[in-house]
Amino acid sequence: MNEIILRVRELKKNFNRRLVFDKLNFEVKSGERLVITGKNGSGKSTLLKILAGVLTESSGSVEYILNQKKIDRENIYQIIGLVSPYLVLYDEFSAFENLSLFAKIRNLKISDDEINKILTRVGLLERKNDLLRTYSSGMKQRIKYASAILHNPLILLIDEPTSNLDIEGKNFVEDLILNFREDGFVIIATNESQDFKYGNRIINLDEYKNNKNK
Numbered sequence: 001m002n003e004i005i006l007r008v009r010e011l012k013k014n015f016n017r018r019l020v021f022d023k024l025n026f027e028v029k030s031g032e033r034l035v036i037t038g039k040n041g042s043g044k045s046t047l048l049k050i051l052a053g054v055l056t057e058s059s060g061s062v063e064y065i066l067n068q069k070k071i072d073r074e075n076i077y078q079i080i081g082l083v084s085p086y087l088v089l090y091d092e093f094s095a096f097e098n099l100s101l102f103a104k105i106r107n108l109k110i111s112d113d114e115i116n117k118i119l120t121r122v123g124l125l126e127r128k129n130d131l132l133r134t135y136s137s138g139m140k141q142r143i144k145y146a147s148a149i150l151h152n153p154l155i156l157l158i159d160e161p162t163s164n165l166d167i168e169g170k171n172f173v174e175d176l177i178l179n180f181r182e183d184g185f186v187i188i189a190t191n192e193s194q195d196f197k198y199g200n201r202i203i204n205l206d207e208y209k210n211n212k213n214k
């Protein structure tokens, strides 16, 4: 079985003079589910973007170690699935085309059948040929989940897991998180207390500001 470790050391992020967080240290390993919480603007989305490799830290380090080998930063996208409000979907393409495009960008060989299976899992098979611009925000959120799990990632990073989802969508998310592959881990950023149950550990970013944010 794989063992994956995320090691965050002395992580700091500022945007010009605004400090978002500082001296952040934690580790996450296979089998864990970590919740990141904190007020609006505390840096949850910023942290997830850094962990996903789409934003760079100001100082400190983020390392992913798979079976005792450090993974190069440019390859981490292959083992990470990201669900985020900042993720861009293509409104003028259908759901099926969005997923197929996502697979191509990741250089994955995925059959139409597999895409259909994932669309079934997120409950959107019948709507697969509709353009994304005709989708509701909850349906788009489901497509973000579909694109995040398409490549069977070891790591799921989920920013605002249940935003826009109905009960059925929330049940899907709960099942996905609680039954995620045992050799992987999940990090969930949220300030909804009803989402805290998804984690077995919690980090509050409000505790990582040693300066005033002004």
Ligand SMILES: Nc1ncnc2c1ncn2[C@@H]1O[C@H](COP(=O)(O)OP(=O)(O)O)[C@@H](O)[C@H]1O
Pocket: 015, 018, 020, 038, 039, 040, 041, 042, 043, 044, 045, 046, 047
């Ligand atoms: N691209 C950016 N440029 C400048 N400031 C930013 C940028 N992105 C985020 N911030 C600031 O960083 C802080 C943390 O934002 P964010 O990570 O979105 O918080 P959260 O997700 O916890 O609500 C906020 O003060 C926000 O204004």
Ligand SMILES: [Mg+2]
Pocket: 044, 045, 046, 159
């Ligand atoms: Mg956010």
